[in-house]
Amino acid sequence: MPKKLLISIVFILTLLTGWGGSTHFTTANAATDNSLTKIQKKGTLVMGTSPDYPPYEFQATVHGKTKIVGMDVAVGQKIAKDLGVKLKVKSMSFDSLLVALQTGKVDMVISGMNPTPARKKNVDFTHLYYQGGYSIVINKSDKGIYQDKDSFTGKTLGAQTGSTMYTESKKQTSNTKVKGMTSVSDLILALQNHKIAGVAMEKPSAQAYVANNKQLAMIPSHFNLSADDTVAAVAFKKGSTALVNKVNHSVDQIKNQDLVNKTYLPAAGKYLKTNTVNTSMWHYWKAFLTGVEYTLIITVCATFFGFILGVILSLARMLQGNPLKTAIRWLATAYVEFIRGTPMMVQVMFVYFGLGLIVNLPALTSGIIAIALNSGAYVAEYIRGGINSVDAGQTEAARSLGMSSGATMRYVILPQAIKNIWPSLGNEFITLIKDSSIVSIIGVSELIFQSNIVRSDTYRGVAPIAVIMVLYFIMTFTASRILNHFERKMQHD
Amino acid sequence: MTKPIIEVQNLAKSFGKNAVLKDITEQVDPGQVIVVIGPSGGGKSTFLRCLNLLETPTSGHVAFNGEDLTTLDTKRVNELREEMGMVFQSFNLFPNMTVLENIKLAPMKVKGLSDAQATQRAHELLQQVNLDDHADAFPTSLSGGQAQRVAIARALAMDPKVMLFDEPTSALDPEMVGEVLNVMQELANQGMTMVVVTHEMGFAKSVADRIWFMADGFIQENSTPADFFAHPKTERAQDFLSKILL
Ligand SMILES: Nc1ncnc2c1ncn2[C@@H]1O[C@H](COP(=O)(O)OP(=O)(O)O)[C@@H](O)[C@H]1O
Ligand SMILES: [Mg+2]
Numbered sequence: 001m002p003k004k005l006l007i008s009i010v011f012i013l014t015l016l017t018g019w020g021g022s023t024h025f026t027t028a029n030a031a032t033d034n035s036l037t038k039i040q041k042k043g044t045l046v047m048g049t050s051p052d053y054p055p056y057e058f059q060a061t062v063h064g065k066t067k068i069v070g071m072d073v074a075v076g077q078k079i080a081k082d083l084g085v086k087l088k089v090k091s092m093s094f095d096s097l098l099v100a101l102q103t104g105k106v107d108m109v110i111s112g113m114n115p116t117p118a119r120k121k122n123v124d125f126t127h128l129y130y131q132g133g134y135s136i137v138i139n140k141s142d143k144g145i146y147q148d149k150d151s152f153t154g155k156t157l158g159a160q161t162g163s164t165m166y167t168e169s170k171k172q173t174s175n176t177k178v179k180g181m182t183s184v185s186d187l188i189l190a191l192q193n194h195k196i197a198g199v200a201m202e203k204p205s206a207q208a209y210v211a212n213n214k215q216l217a218m219i220p221s222h223f224n225l226s227a228d229d230t231v232a233a234v235a236f237k238k239g240s241t242a243l244v245n246k247v248n249h250s251v252d253q254i255k256n257q258d259l260v261n262k263t264y265l266p267a268a269g270k271y272l273k274t275n276t277v278n279t280s281m282w283h284y285w286k287a288f289l290t291g292v293e294y295t296l297i298i299t300v301c302a303t304f305f306g307f308i309l310g311v312i313l314s315l316a317r318m319l320q321g322n323p324l325k326t327a328i329r330w331l332a333t334a335y336v337e338f339i340r341g342t343p344m345m346v347q348v349m350f351v352y353f354g355l356g357l358i359v360n361l362p363a364l365t366s367g368i369i370a371i372a373l374n375s376g377a378y379v380a381e382y383i384r385g386g387i388n389s390v391d392a393g394q395t396e397a398a399r400s401l402g403m404s405s406g407a408t409m410r411y412v413i414l415p416q417a418i419k420n421i422w423p424s425l426g427n428e429f430i431t432l433i434k435d436s437s438i439v440s441i442i443g444v445s446e447l448i449f450q451s452n453i454v455r456s457d458t459y460r461g462v463a464p465i466a467v468i469m470v471l472y473f474i475m476t477f478t479a480s481r482i483l484n485h486f487e488r489k490m491q492h493d
Numbered sequence: 494m495t496k497p498i499i500e501v502q503n504l505a506k507s508f509g510k511n512a513v514l515k516d517i518t519e520q521v522d523p524g525q526v527i528v529v530i531g532p533s534g535g536g537k538s539t540f541l542r543c544l545n546l547l548e549t550p551t552s553g554h555v556a557f558n559g560e561d562l563t564t565l566d567t568k569r570v571n572e573l574r575e576e577m578g579m580v581f582q583s584f585n586l587f588p589n590m591t592v593l594e595n596i597k598l599a600p601m602k603v604k605g606l607s608d609a610q611a612t613q614r615a616h617e618l619l620q621q622v623n624l625d626d627h628a629d630a631f632p633t634s635l636s637g638g639q640a641q642r643v644a645i646a647r648a649l650a651m652d653p654k655v656m657l658f659d660e661p662t663s664a665l666d667p668e669m670v671g672e673v674l675n676v677m678q679e680l681a682n683q684g685m686t687m688v689v690v691t692h693e694m695g696f697a698k699s700v701a702d703r704i705w706f707m708a709d710g711f712i713q714e715n716s717t718p719a720d721f722f723a724h725p726k727t728e729r730a731q732d733f734l735s736k737i738l739l
Contacts, residue, residue: 391585393581393585394585394587396547396581396585397579397581397586397587397644397647398587398599399547399571400545400547400574400577400578400579400648400657401574401575401578401598401603401647401648401651402571402572402574402575402603402651403571403599403602403603404567404568404571407602407603411598411602412587412598415589416587416588416589419589
């Protein structure tokens with residue numbers, strides 16, 4: 001579902017901004033293909049990937065620092081090196097990768113991606129750098145019950161949403177339910193809880209999971225696949241012919257010299273080992289700390305800017321008089337209604353991908369902007385209510401002393417209104433601590449995002465969730481204590 | 494002849510279909526104390542609020558010192574409001590500020606006085622209304638009489654030329670009425686121009702230069718207190734007096 005949503009959003013954005021469209025692509029192809037020179041001039045190549053798919057790409061803790069590693073990263077490094085530029089790896093959910101490519105958030109996507117015909121319509125692919133196969137991971141205790149894809153009659157098979165496996169599992173099995181989830185570690189967890197009977201995934205991934213978890217086993221899938229379906233290629237923005245041609249040299253080398261099997265996979269395997277030696281949650285305290293940090297940064301910044309926006313909006317909503325003022329009031333009202341009537345998740349994606357077409361904003365900034373824009377609409381309503389609850393006599397007294405309407409608002413009404421709205425503002429802050437998790441979809445390393453990474457790193461499904469639950473509670477509880485303290489203090493005077 | 498400080502010409506004010514003020518033409522000379530009396534709902538508050546444009550007249554003119562407020566821009570109206578202090582029935586002190594801060598706010602924010610200047614002036618005024626020992630109290634801890642005296646001091650802090658009082662003692666317990674009226678009497682003695690809406694007939698008799706009797710949207714009578722209380726001319730006024738003097 002999210003994938004469909006994203007595609008439609010991109011479609012709408014494309015229409016809105018007049019960016020893209022087939023005419024643009026053809027002209028880009030024919031005349032102005034500066035894709036290669038652009039990258040070389042920039043000096044960096046931004047690679048988008050979804051690091052929850054070991055050994056293709058995953059997070060590893062190296063010398064106390066988390067970084068994205070895996071065979072795809074090695075492929076990316078080779079490509080960058082051959083182009084003479086620096087590689088920058090950006091992580092996001094698999095579903096968001098192609099959108100990010102089309103909206104220029106990343107220059108290329110390497111994420112174990114199959115160059116399917118549908119994808120080829122939207123992006124350009126290089127030659128293949130890897131040809132694997134598919135396996136099915138099952139519980140070791142079920143070994144002997146299942147032989148291949150055809151053994152799952154009446155059972156449920158899991159696959160990563162949006163992946164080739166997902167579509168093929170649906171097509172090539174009968175009487176088997178196919179369950180899609182965004183992350184492979186969730187699927188493994190579901191498998192271990194016997195919610196599903198098997199997980200279809202690429203062979204190297206299956207090997208990694210089985211090697212790291214003694215309760216798992218793998219069986220061949222025997223999916224009937226065309227060559228295209230079992231392979232991975234690098235994706236570039238549509239119309240980047242020059243760049244793709246150049247990169248194909250690197251890709252061909254990788255393929256001809258079998259670099260993936262000989263060098264990249266063994267190297268990735270080593271990371272996997274160091275990664276899974278210690279799967280205690282303590283070992284990952286830094287990852288969680290980063291999550292807490294980002295969650296707090298987002299919440300505090302969004303609350304701050306949301307408050308300012310809320311004040312402006314609430315004042316705008318009280319304007320009366322000439323047509324200009326009426327128009328501003330109408331706009332502010334429309335804004336508040338619109339924001340309150342659309343999901344925050346869509347707003348976050350709109351800011352990141354949509355605004356991203358005009359200015360290239362980092363995910364964190366986009367997340368803060370989106371949440372502040374959202375929060376402002378709610379805060380505006382709290383403030384308006386707070387202002388209306390101040391006795392009209394206060395305004396009259398201030399005006400009779402010669403104070404302008406602005407000074408009256410600022411020095412007399414707002415200070416009293418704040419007292420009334422403080423509790424709602426506090427609630428809003430606490431809500432934002434929790435709701436800021438929504439920016440994980442655009443790859444901001446806040447708490448939920450970090451916990452997902454820890455989950456795929458450790459192959460432990462529940463423990464990280466329990467940890468962040470406690471962390472969220474500590475944050476909200478502390479915040480509400482602090483806010484209560486100030487509330488009591490304010491009631492005193 | 495001195496120039497009038499307030500001139501009201503053919504003033505009318507309606508709220509929707511409710512014509513509260515119909516046609517009022519009067520004037521106030523510098524140093525005069527006008528007491529406006531009349532039945533409740535007769536438009537006295539509305540009239541007073543039209544004088545400093547807290548209420549916008551439907552038609553007619555209100556001039557202060559020769560400047561027609563109804564034709565001025567907001568900025569100038571704000572400036573002229575500084576010259577007309579107003580005291581309300583319900584005090585309308587700022588509850589989130591101390592007594593001292595209540596008084597200092599407008600002089601500092603509007604007149605641009607320094608904190609020290611404003612503080613000094615505030616203390617002088619608090620002494621004038623006998624409340625300097627309450628400078629740091631919050632309004633909620635004051636009695637009604639004290640609160641109203643603070644409100645008067647707050648209005649005086651802008652050094653107004655005219656003071657408007659809208660039933661300043663109506664919300665007070667009877668034993669506190671005196672302390673507020675005394676402050677007002679003193680102000681009058683010092684030569685302050687005042688327009689006072691009140692039901693305190695004793696105050697009207699002893700302090701007022703003129704009584705304006707207001708009913709049904711008109712000033713029905715404009716006379717000296719002696720004349721008004723001894724020989725009310727209109728039936729409306731006779732009726733009113735017979736009711737309250739009983
Ligand atoms: N803001 C307002 N909106 C509508 N009607 C009002 C408003 N203010 C006063 N009135 C009406 O005007 C009339 C006169 O009120 P007011 O001036 O308060 O009389 P008074 O002070 O003599 O008792 C009343 O009928 C009152 O309901
Ligand atoms: Mg009244």
